[in-house]
Amino acid sequence: MNTPVVLITGALTGIGRATALAFAADGARLIVSGRREEVGHALAAELRGLGAEAEFVRADVRHEADVRGLIDQTVARFGRLDIAINNAGTEGQLGPVSEQTTDNYESTFSTNVLGTLLSLKHEMRVMQAQGAGSIVNVSSIAGHVGMPGASVYVGSKHAVEGMTKSVALEGAAVGVRVNAVAPGPVATDMLDRFVGNDEQAKNGFLATIPARRAATVNEIAQTILFVAGNKARYLTGQVIAVDGGYTAQ
DSSP states (O other): OOSOEEEEESOSSHHHHHHHHHHHHTTOEEEEEESOHHHHHHHHHHHHHTTOOEEEEEOOTTSHHHHHHHHHHHHHHHSOOOEEEEOOOOOOOOSOGGGOOHHHHHHHHIIIIIHHHHHHHHHHHHHHHHTOEEEEEEOOGGGTSOOTTOHHHHHHHHHHHHHHHHHHHHHGGGTEEEEEEEEOSBSSHHHHHHTTTOHHHHHHHHTTSTTOSOBOHHHHHHHHHHHHSGGGTTOOSOEEEESTTGGGO
16 A cells, blocks of 8 residues: 555544645545535645645535545545545534533534444445455544533544444454544644633643643644554554543543
8 A cells, every 4th residue: 555545534624634734745645525615625735735646525424425425436536445534523512411402412423423434334335345444533532531511522422432443343354444543632723612712721621631731733643644554554443542641540
């Protein structure tokens, strides 16, 4: 797999964007996906400017027809799919469980859980036929522990980790690896939203991290590259926490 074909969902901002740039620097051929066409085409042009073969395909992971089309267009463009990074996600509406709504549950789970399930379904369809492939789901420390005020988001990320392990068992014997990377706080807009755009609350959260800081998006991207790549080819069914020591406490 000298020049792998890499698909990244949720590629337009934050961790997804950093991961696309990292794979481009590593010589991959890329399909980047998201819902905003102008931003997506600009990212693909930026990746091509770095010397990578790259295309943008619009897809909403909540809809199976979009996901099926995304995978099929990737294979039509490059002939195969070697690595898939399932990064599309949302934190939803945060707050105590007594204030949660069915609308928030459905919105959060349709992106984080159904979107990951549909992505896995169609990625596995191609990779199992190839007899090779690597999938990395982007989870969170919220997939490991509870967090007050984030019950719906936490539930969705626990589901992602359960699917990761189950699908890894389906793929192991046919050469398809499935893992997850679970970041702690990362210096993105999502972290700011998670703490209610309250700098004092953010500082308080970061004080609970043994490393005493948030990760950079590139630190997460580099972990994803390693987990996805051939240097980790015996690694499957695992969730790698990249959290400055938070879940070691």
